[in-house]
Amino acid sequence: MAAPLTDNEALFQFLLRMGDNTLILGHRVSEWCGHAPVLEEDIALANTALDLIGQTQMWLGLAGEVQGEGKSADDLAFLRDVWDFRNLLLVEVPNEDFGRTLMRQFLFDAWHSIQLGHLMKSSDDRIAAIAAKTSKEVTYHLERSADTVVGLGDGTAQSHDFMQTALDYLWPYVGEMFTSDPVDAAMVKAGIAPDPASLRADYDVLIKRVLTEATLTIPDSDFAHKGGRTGAMHTEHLGHLLTHMQWLQRAYPGASW
Amino acid sequence: MSQVTTQPSVDQIWEWLDAVPDPEIPVISLVDLGIIRGVEWQGGTLVVSVTPTYSGCPATAIINLDIETALRDHGLDKIQLKTQIAPPWTTDWMSEKGRAKLEEFGIAPPQAAGGPERCPNCQSKNVTRVSQFGSTPCKAHWRCQDCLEPFDYFKCI
Numbered sequence: 001m002a003a004p005l006t007d008n009e010a011l012f013q014f015l016l017r018m019g020d021n022t023l024i025l026g027h028r029v030s031e032w033c034g035h036a037p038v039l040e041e042d043i044a045l046a047n048t049a050l051d052l053i054g055q056t057q058m059w060l061g062l063a064g065e066v067q068g069e070g071k072s073a074d075d076l077a078f079l080r081d082v083w084d085f086r087n088l089l090l091v092e093v094p095n096e097d098f099g100r101t102l103m104r105q106f107l108f109d110a111w112h113s114i115q116l117g118h119l120m121k122s123s124d125d126r127i128a129a130i131a132a133k134t135s136k137e138v139t140y141h142l143e144r145s146a147d148t149v150v151g152l153g154d155g156t157a158q159s160h161d162f163m164q165t166a167l168d169y170l171w172p173y174v175g176e177m178f179t180s181d182p183v184d185a186a187m188v189k190a191g192i193a194p195d196p197a198s199l200r201a202d203y204d205v206l207i208k209r210v211l212t213e214a215t216l217t218i219p220d221s222d223f224a225h226k227g228g229r230t231g232a233m234h235t236e237h238l239g240h241l242l243t244h245m246q247w248l249q250r251a252y253p254g255a256s257w
Numbered sequence: 258m259s260q261v262t263t264q265p266s267v268d269q270i271w272e273w274l275d276a277v278p279d280p281e282i283p284v285i286s287l288v289d290l291g292i293i294r295g296v297e298w299q300g301g302t303l304v305v306s307v308t309p310t311y312s313g314c315p316a317t318a319i320i321n322l323d324i325e326t327a328l329r330d331h332g333l334d335k336i337q338l339k340t341q342i343a344p345p346w347t348t349d350w351m352s353e354k355g356r357a358k359l360e361e362f363g364i365a366p367p368q369a370a371g372g373p374e375r376c377p378n379c380q381s382k383n384v385t386r387v388s389q390f391g392s393t394p395c396k397a398h399w400r401c402q403d404c405l406e407p408f409d410y411f412k413c414i
Contacts (some may be wrong), residue, residue, distance in 0.1 A: 040388035040398065047390040054313025058342065129343035134312060136345060136414045144389050 010186035011124075012066045013086060014193060016076070017183075017229050019059030020087035023077055024238070025108060026052030027245050028095060037098055044144060048105070051137045058130045078249040082239050089228035090173035092238045099152060099162035104170055106145035110206050111177045113142045114199050123191035146210045153214025164216055175224025178203070183230075265331070270296050270303065277327045280319045281393050284362040287320060291350025294341050303333055306341040311394035348413050359411060365399065367413035376401035377408055 005013075030049035036042035060073035071079075090108060095101045116138055119131035152159040178200045187193035211218055227233035248255055265273075274296070275288040287293055287307075295306035305324060309317050321338050328336050348367035356366040365373030365384075375382050381403035388398040396409045 040390070043392070043398075044388060044390040047394050050313035050315070050394055051311060052313070054309075054311060058312060125343075129345075133309075133342045133345040137312060140389070140412075140414070 005182055005186060007186060007190065008066060008068075010183045011190075011192065012063055013183045014187050015059055015063035015066060015127075016084075016086040019056050019063055019073070019076070020085050021091055021108070021112075022052040022059060023056040024085070024087040024241065025091035025105075026050075026056060027241060028091065029101070029105070031095055032098075032101065041098070045101075048141055048144075051134075051141065055130075055134045055137070058134070062126055062130065078246050082234050082242060083231055085228075085234065085238060085242075086231055087228055087238075088173070088176050089225050089235055090170065090176065092228065092235055092241060093170070093173065094237055096169075097162060097166075099159070100166040100169065102145055102148045102152065103163060103166035105141065106149045106210065107170055107174055107207065109138060109142040109145045110203055110210075111199065113138050114202050114206070115194070118194040118199070122193060127192060149210060149216075150214045153211070153216045160215065163214065167211070167216055168219055171219040171221065172223050172225050175222060176226045176228060179224070179226055179229070181230060264298060264301075265333070267296050267298070270305075270328070273327060273331050274305075274324065277323050280316045280323060281395075282359070282362070282364065284358045285351075285355040287324065289352045289355025289358065291348075291352065291355075292320070292346060293324075295339075299337075302335040302337050303328065304337045304339060306339045308341050308346045310346050314394050316393075346414075348411065351411075363408055364396070365408060365410040367411045369413060371413055373399055373408075373410045376404060376406070378406045379404040 026049045029045050029052065032042065032045040033049070034042065036045055056077065057073045060076045064071040064073060064076055088108075090104060093100075093104065095104075113135065116131045116135035120128055120135060122128040122131065149163065153163040154160070178196045180196050184193070184196055188195050208218065225235075228235075228238075243250075271288065271293075274293055275286045277287050279285050279287055279290050282290075290310070292308050292310060293305065294308050295304070297304050305328075307321065307324065324338060325336055351367065359366045360377045363377050365375070365377045368374050372386065373384055376384055379401060381401055383402040384399050385402055386397065387400050387407065390396075391398040391409050395412055397412050398407065399410045400407045
């Protein structure tokens with residue numbers, strides 16, 4: 001049995017969860033750069049990825065400060081291996097196709113926007129400031145991903161099928177966003193962050209409205225893959241992603257721009 | 258390069274910074290853009306607080322470099338740049354002068370309604386959105402239905 005978490009360790013873990021979500025999703029979305037179906041979509045995806053990577057600098061920058069070992073956001077992004085990442089499994093699944101990419105973005109944006117709304121009232125001023133800054137961008141992301149999910153879901157028979165297939169594939173990754181553990185309990189106690197489970201009702205209302213408009217069917221299952229945000233078990237995809245993302249630092253340790 | 262013997266006033270420094278162009282949209286200055294949040298002397302060190310427009314804006318590092326270079330050219334050598342994220346930047350902080358210059362340049366300035374008021378080229382109000390995102394994080398892509406020219410719209414946040 002591991003020693004109980006100190007408040008500082010819990011805060012560090014919480015910040016890694018925020019920063020690793022934006023880092024890994026930002027990297028995934030950036031994989032579309034130069035490959036999207038039309039130029040406007042390419043630019044939109046690249047801009048979204050850029051926002052997410054910018055947000056990562058703030059979350060992981062603060063995580064490094066809280067950890068107190070002199071690590072920068074870059075150190076945390078590029079010098080950790082799979083087992084130290086705390087992102088949701090949802091954000092590490094491969095892009096597969098444009099439909100899945102946008103459905104994943106929507107399912108994440110919906111959670112992210114609700115979470116940041118709560119974090120703007122965090123007892124930790126540093127977290128409240130990052131949330132206030134980033135929620136403006138995330139509101140914009142959500143507007144776009146929701147519009148696209150509706151456009152493609154309620155589009156042609158083919159685009160509808162792609163979106164339903166994407167939703168069916170991604171649905172088992174949704175539940176992890178609302179699981180709670182001792183890190184979350186410590187955040188709730190300190191008034192830093194809400195209990196993840198408490199966000200579910202708002203989330204369900206939001207996604208039901210959009211997915212209904214998109215003429216898509218939410219799968220009737222509450223099975224959830226878990227292990228990303230605790231680090232207990234990631235999918236095999238994260239390791240492959242890191243070999244690309246961290247290649248430069250692995251090949252040329254300490255290389256700088 | 259001139260060497261400063263007496264400390265220039267804060268007003269003077271604001272004036273110098275108002276001559277530093279935004280690296281992506283050089284028709285407006287960093288002051289017009291509303292991202293310089295504070296200028297103050299702390300002892301012999303000049304502290305300039307800068308707020309980012311978008312978290313991932315790639316111009317942020319260049320902006321800091323440009324500020325430092327401009328102030329050094331005016332003879333200052335003890336400069337500290339601080340990133341200030343709260344309260345978050347809003348397009349409300351853009352100056353009237355900046356908004357007018359943007360439009361003159363062909364970029365529709367931000368509007369509370371969430372879209373451009375008119376085409377910056379022909380002033381027609383018959384405009385349509387092409388994409389919510391544009392050539393930089395702060396812009397969206399629109400088109401005029403009358404003169405048919407595409408144009409950038411500075412997003413309102």
